[in-house]
Structure formats: C-alpha cells, structure tokens
Amino acid sequence: MSYNIALVGNPNCGKTTLFNSLTGTHQKVGNWTGVTTERKIGEYKKDKSVKIIDLPGLYSLSASAVDEREAFNFLTKNKPDAIINVIDGTNLERNLYLTLELCSLGLPLVIAVNMCDELEKNSLKFNGEKLSQTFGVPVILVSALKNKNIDKLIKMALNNAKKPQIEGYKSHISKGIAEEKYKFIENLSSKVIVRKQTRAEHITQKVDTILLNRFAGIPIFFAVMFTVYFLSMKIGGFLGGYLTLGFDNLSEICAIKLNALGVSEWIVSLISDAIIGSLGGVTSFLPQILILFALMAIIEESGYAARIAFLMDRFFRIFGLGGKSLLPMIVSCGCTVTGIMTTRTIERASERRMTIFLSPFMPCGAKTAVFAWFASVFFDGSAFVAASMYFLGIICVGVFGAILKNFKPFRENDGDFIMEIPTLRIPSIKDVFFVLVEKVKEFITKAGLIVFCVSVFLWLLKSVGTSGYVAGDIEKSFLFDIGSLLKYIFYPLGVSGWEASVALIAGSFAKEAIVETLNLIATDVNTIFANTYSAYAFMAFVLLSPPCVASLAAAKQELGGLRWFVFMIVFQILSAYSVAIIINAIGNIITYHKGLLLSLILAIIITLAIVFAIKKIKNTKCCVCKGCKGGRKCQKVERFTI
Amino acid sequence: MLLYNLKVGQCGKISAINVKEKTLKRLNDLGLCVGTQVSVVRFSPFFDPIEIKARDFYLAIRKSVAKKIVVEQI
Numbered sequence: 001m002s003y004n005i006a007l008v009g010n011p012n013c014g015k016t017t018l019f020n021s022l023t024g025t026h027q028k029v030g031n032w033t034g035v036t037t038e039r040k041i042g043e044y045k046k047d048k049s050v051k052i053i054d055l056p057g058l059y060s061l062s063a064s065a066v067d068e069r070e071a072f073n074f075l076t077k078n079k080p081d082a083i084i085n086v087i088d089g090t091n092l093e094r095n096l097y098l099t100l101e102l103c104s105l106g107l108p109l110v111i112a113v114n115m116c117d118e119l120e121k122n123s124l125k126f127n128g129e130k131l132s133q134t135f136g137v138p139v140i141l142v143s144a145l146k147n148k149n150i151d152k153l154i155k156m157a158l159n160n161a162k163k164p165q166i167e168g169y170k171s172h173i174s175k176g177i178a179e180e181k182y183k184f185i186e187n188l189s190s191k192v193i194v195r196k197q198t199r200a201e202h203i204t205q206k207v208d209t210i211l212l213n214r215f216a217g218i219p220i221f222f223a224v225m226f227t228v229y230f231l232s233m234k235i236g237g238f239l240g241g242y243l244t245l246g247f248d249n250l251s252e253i254c255a256i257k258l259n260a261l262g263v264s265e266w267i268v269s270l271i272s273d274a275i276i277g278s279l280g281g282v283t284s285f286l287p288q289i290l291i292l293f294a295l296m297a298i299i300e301e302s303g304y305a306a307r308i309a310f311l312m313d314r315f316f317r318i319f320g321l322g323g324k325s326l327l328p329m330i331v332s333c334g335c336t337v338t339g340i341m342t343t344r345t346i347e348r349a350s351e352r353r354m355t356i357f358l359s360p361f362m363p364c365g366a367k368t369a370v371f372a373w374f375a376s377v378f379f380d381g382s383a384f385v386a387a388s389m390y391f392l393g394i395i396c397v398g399v400f401g402a403i404l405k406n407f408k409p410f411r412e413n414d415g416d417f418i419m420e421i422p423t424l425r426i427p428s429i430k431d432v433f434f435v436l437v438e439k440v441k442e443f444i445t446k447a448g449l450i451v452f453c454v455s456v457f458l459w460l461l462k463s464v465g466t467s468g469y470v471a472g473d474i475e476k477s478f479l480f481d482i483g484s485l486l487k488y489i490f491y492p493l494g495v496s497g498w499e500a501s502v503a504l505i506a507g508s509f510a511k512e513a514i515v516e517t518l519n520l521i522a523t524d525v526n527t528i529f530a531n532t533y534s535a536y537a538f539m540a541f542v543l544l545s546p547p548c549v550a551s552l553a554a555a556k557q558e559l560g561g562l563r564w565f566v567f568m569i570v571f572q573i574l575s576a577y578s579v580a581i582i583i584n585a586i587g588n589i590i591t592y593h594k595g596l597l598l599s600l601i602l603a604i605i606i607t608l609a610i611v612f613a614i615k616k617i618k619n620t621k622c623c624v625c626k627g628c629k630g631g632r633k634c635q636k637v638e639r640f641t642i
Numbered sequence: 643m644l645l646y647n648l649k650v651g652q653c654g655k656i657s658a659i660n661v662k663e664k665t666l667k668r669l670n671d672l673g674l675c676v677g678t679q680v681s682v683v684r685f686s687p688f689f690d691p692i693e694i695k696a697r698d699f700y701l702a703i704r705k706s707v708a709k710k711i712v713v714e715q716i
Contacts, residue, residue, distance in 0.1 A: 059671035314688035
C-alpha cells in the first residue's frame with residue numbers, strides 16, 4: 001500500500017529543503033516567499049511506496065494567491081494520508097497560526113519543528129512536549145539541512161496515518177477570530193520557547209543597515225547587478241574563448257579526416273560546419289550562462305532578492321508594478337521560464353498578467369549570450385554593453401508598464417504589498433551547485449534538440465537552392481531567397497543584411513540560435529549592420545522579443561487564454577520593433593546630424609512637460625463638482641461622469 | 643498615532659486596523675492583529691515601503707497600509 005505525505009507550512013520555512021533531503025532530489029530552493037509555486041511529488045528514498053508532496057507555502061488556509069490556493073485545494077480535494085506541518089522553530093508564533101487551522105482539517109498531522117540546528121546554536125530550549133500535549137499530535141525536532149531526525153519524522157507520519165483516526169485538536173479557538181487565535185498562540189508559545197534574538201537575526205540587522213540604507217541601498221543594488229554581468233561576461237568570455245578554439249579545431253580536423261576518407265563534399269560540410277560548428281557556437285556561451293546562473297542563485301538564496309523588492313517597490317509602482325512583480329523580474333534575469341512561474345505568488349490577476357507580459361524584457365541567460373557575441377564583435381568585448389542591456393530592460397519594463405497601465409485589464413494594482421523580509425543566509429554551495437547541474441542538463445537538451453535541429457535545417461536551406469546543391473554559393477540558396485524577402489522588415493533598424501532576419505527567425509525558437517546562425521551564414525558582419533548603433537538596435541530587438549519556445553509555453557499556461565497569449569506576443573514584438581527603431585534613429589542622428597540631437601531632446605522634454613501639465617490639470621479640476629480631484633470622472637457624484 | 647508616524651526604533655501596540663477586509667485577512671495571516679506589538683525598523687529610500695518588526699519576523703508594508711494602522715506608542 002502506498003502513502004501520500006504532504007509537506008505543509010509557511011513560505012520559506014524549509015519545506016523544499018526537507019523535501020530534497022527526504023527524496024534525494026534537488027528542487028530549487030531560495031530565501032524568499034514563494035520559491036515553490038507548484039506542488040512537487042517525489043518518492044521517499046528509503047521506501048518507494050511513500051510519496052512525498054511538496055506544497056507551495058501558505059500563511060493560512062483561506063489565502064488568495066494562485067500558489068496558496070493550489071496548496072489548499074490539494075489538502076481538501078486529494079486528502080493526503082498524512083500531513084507534515086513544517087514549522088520554523090525560530091519564528092514560532094506565526095507558524096502556529098497555520099497549525100491551528102490545519103488541526104481543524106481533521107487529517108493525520110505531525111508537527112516537524114525545522115531548523116533545530118539553528119535553535120541549538122543559539123542555545124534556545126524548545127519544549128516540544130508542551131506543544132504535543134496542547135494539540136494532541138506528535139511533535140519532532142528536525143533539521144532538514146543537516147538531515148537530522150528526518151527518517152524518524154517519516155516513521156511518525158506513517159504510524160499516524162495507519163492509526164485509526166482519533167479526533168485531533170478541535171476547539172472553538174481554531175474557528176475564532178484572529179485576535180483570539182493569536183492570544184492563545186502567544187500564551188502557548190511563551191511556554192514552548194523563550195524568545196530571543198538569534199545570531200543570524202543580529203547579523204542580518206547589521207548587514208541590512210548597509211544593504212537597505214536609504215542612500216546607499218539603490219547604488220549598491222546597481223553595483224551588485226553590474227558586478228554580476230561583469231563577472232559572467234569577463235570570466236565566462238575568457239573560458240568560452242577556449243571552448244570556441246577547441247570546437248574550431250575539432251571541426252577542422254573532422255573536415256580533413258573526412259575529406260581524406262573520400263566522403264562526399266556535402267556530408268563533410270554538414271558534419272563540420274552545421275553539426276560541430278553549431279554545437280561549438282552554442283557551447284562557447286555555456287560558461288557565461290553558468291556564471292550568471294550561479295550568481296543569480298546566490299542573490300536569490302542569500303535573501304537579497306527580497307531586499308531588492310523592498311528597495312525598488314516605490315520606484316516600480318509608478319509604472320503600475322510593485323513589490324511582488326519585482327521578484328519574477330529578477331528571476332527572469334536568469335531564466336524567463338522560471339520567472340513566469342514565479343508570478344504565481346501575485347494575488348491580483350491584472351498585476352500578474354502585466355508581470356507575465358513584461359518580465360521577458362529582462363535579459364535571460366540566452367539573450368545575454370547574444371549580447372556577449374555582439375559585444376565582442378562590435379564593442380571590443382565591453383562588459384558595459386551587456387549591463388546596459390540589463391538597464392535598458394528595466395527602462396522598457398517601466399515605460400511599457402506605464403503604457404499598459406492605461407488599459408483596463410492591467411490597471412488594478414495590488415495596493416497592499418505586504419512581504420516578509422527573510423533573514424540573510426549564506427547560500428549553500430551544494431544548492432548552487434545543483435542549480436548549475438540542472439542548467440547544464442537543460443542546456444544540453446536545448447542545445448542538443450532545438451539549436452541542433454534549427455542549425456541542421458538552416459544548413460539544409462543554405463546549401464540547397466532551386467538548382468540543387470549549391471555548395472559555397474550562398475546567394476543561390478533557398479535561405480538567401482527567404483532572407484531577402486524578410487530583410488525589408490528590418491530596414492528601419494539599419495539592419496540591411498538578409499542574414500539578420502534569418503537569425504531572428506531561428507532565434508524565435510531559442511535565442512542561442514541567433515549567434516549560431518550568424519556564425520554559420522554571415523560572411524562579413526559589417527555588411528549586415530550599417531553601424532554600431534544599428535547593431536545595438538538589433539540587440540535591443542533581441543532583448544525585448546519573446547526569449548524562447550519554452551517561455552512562450554509557460555506564458556500561455558499561466559495567462560490561461562489564447563487571446564491574452566496572442567496579444568502578449570504581438571505586444572512584445574511591437575515593443576521590440578519600436579524601441580529598436582528609436583535606437584537606430586538616435587544613432588543616425590548622432591552620426592550624421594549632431595546638432596539635431598539637441599533639438600530632438602528639447603522637443604521630447606517639451607512634449608513630456610505638456611503631457612504632464614495636461615494630466616495635472618485634468619486631475620486637479622473636476623468637471624462636475626469642481627471640488628474633487630477626479631478630472632473627467634467625478635469622485636463625489638458618481639453617476640455624472642462626463 | 644499611526645504606525646507610519648512612528649520613528650525608526652520606536653515601538654507600538656496595534657489598537658486598530660482600518661483596511662479593507664482582504665488586506666486585513668492578509669495582515670492577520672502574517673501575524674498582525676489588534677494587540678500585536680510592532681516596531682519600525684527602517685524606511686526604504688523613498689520612505690515607502692517601510693520595514694517593521696512584529697513577533698519574530700520582519701515585514702515590508704506600504705505607506706498606504708501603515709497609515710491605516712493605529713498604534714499606541716510604548
């Protein structure tokens with residue numbers, strides 16, 4: 001007989017760490033509210049018949065965010081055989097609030113007090129017996145991180161599940177109002193543990209006075225992000241150079257050997273150019289992507305990501321985004337797919353939709369690879385270029401957020417962002433390492449499947465034309481015909497080469513394919529792009545267009561409607577196109593008419609000032625009662641809207 | 643006195659929370675209710691949101707919410 005055991009608890013109390021220890025898997029952990037947004041099922045590593053279910057964290061059973069509802073629905077509909085209520089021992093009172101609610105569900109319950117190593121370190125005594133007596137359920141102290149008592153915990157949960165169901169703790173309190181519940185909990189908690197500031201908390205406060213400093217906080221944030229990009233570009237670029245060299249040699253050796261064997265010319269070209277060449281092109285960016293991921297994982301796990309949300313909340317609110325939408329954006333800097341999944345923590349549908357629309361604007365690992373290539377070809381490998389793309393991404397999120405805000409489905413903003421600021425933690429090397437292992441695996445499947453298929457297909461189009469196999473004469477190939485048709489679309493970007501349009505189409509599957517394609521077909525990059533500005537415009541187009549097929553699939557699933565999905569794609573492509581055109585236009589003005597630039601800037605400032613003034617007037621004078629600030633819509637007399 | 647009017651480091655006991663039901667529910671779930679002791683830890687660069695400490699944890703809440711929580715300073 002098999003058993004289902006569900007892990008339930010507050011966000012960020014270590015459920016996923018416990019899950020990983022129990023099942024021997026390596027699910028992503030982090031140090032902020034809402035890392036786990038879907039339930040995950042695994043087998044207990046010592047007994048395959050026991051299934052462990054990791055649920056998203058929740059503060060109470062009546063919560064409203066998508067991830068919290070998922071946890072609640074699972075508990076009430078699927079009825080697991082046993083529940084393990086994971087409690088953060090250093091934050092007892094709030095955790096017990098959920099325990100009180102769980103008791104009223106009537107499912108077999110075991111309380112696992114996690115982070116007992118943390119308790120011991122601070123010489124805090126935990127009276128588990130008192131807790132057990134009060135609730136009438138078994139209590140055990142565990143440490144998910146140090147694997148302490150976890151087997152005992154499962155044994156207890158199983159025993160509990162097998163036992164005939166005795167009535168759990170059911171009192172009027174678990175149905176009462178919050179004040180009563182907390183009074184009860186405070187009373188209980190004072191008997192279970194003596195509250196005291198832990199060492200970690202003390203250090204966190206010390207560090208936070210610097211990290212969250214009112215003046216230094218935001219400069220530090222920019223410096224941190226710049227360092228992340230700088231390190232991944234410089235160190236990654238250095239390592240990647242060697243990989244490219246290796247693959248180039250391999251490709252040459254292969255060509256020589258195959259030619260010596262007398263294999264026909266097109267097979268040699270297929271193997272050495274398309275297959276080895278494409279793998280080499282993609283693999284050379286692996287070091288950069290990995291370093292970026294490792295650093296992003298450190299930012300997430302240390303708890304700095306939640307602090308960024310705290311620092312930037314007010315700023316992003318101007319654009320109709322705030323607090324909770326920032327975390328998906330930060331995560332998107334690593335991978336947009338994970339970023340889109342993270343939007344599940346956002347309660348309000350309109351804000352969630354907006355975040356899904358905008359988070360692909362942040363440069364993901366694959367896009368960064370494209371920027372690295374452009375940086376090395378056009379900008380002497382400057383790390384500023386990739387970092388500037390990151391800030392361009394932020395600006396575009398702001399600008400397009402402000403535009404979207406004017407449309408009704410995006411308007412309502414979550415006015416009450418309330419978020420926990422977690423204690424800072426030193427990220428565990430093990431966790432960062434497994435994030436990287438996951439990434440390498442993912443990268444191999446992505447490079448191996450999508451990029452490989454795309455490049456072989458491209459090679460085919462490149463080598464075959466209306467007159468059959470055309471070998472080196474690319475201008476007779478089908479690819480040239482297709483590219484020549486499409487290149488007019490990108491004329492306004494200052495991109496005149498047909499190769500660029502082909503690269504973008506290949507890149508719509510996965511952005512790594514862009515570099516790959518340009519390597520394969522471009523003979524002289526300087527003829528494709530009119531100047532460095534148009535190259536930069538092209539990069540901006542890449543930055544703002546949808547990152548890959550996987551991210552589109554995730555967005556479609558999370559938006560929950562084909563209409564929204566199509567609108568999102570159109571929106572992203574249009575914004576990418578318009579921003580790229582603007583950049584190219586500015587570039588042209590700088591190169592050809594320097595004087596024009598000043599007048600243009602002046603014109604923009606004046607226009608903005610006028611728009612702002614009009615808005616201000618509109619907002620202050622009400623047309624109906626002349627008293628409120630409702631503008632055309634009177635706030636006092638609701639019916640008389642002019 | 644409002645929670646927002648407390649200075650950094652000052653403590654207060656919540657005496658009323660005047661927000662809409664959904665927000666109140668959220669605050670309750672997170673551990674803030676009438677009678678809870680809170681203290682202001684720091685303001686963010688734009689004075690909004692603010693970081694407060696309640697029970698054993700730290701919360702970021704917006705000015706708009708902090709202005710609707712009435713506290714008695716202690």
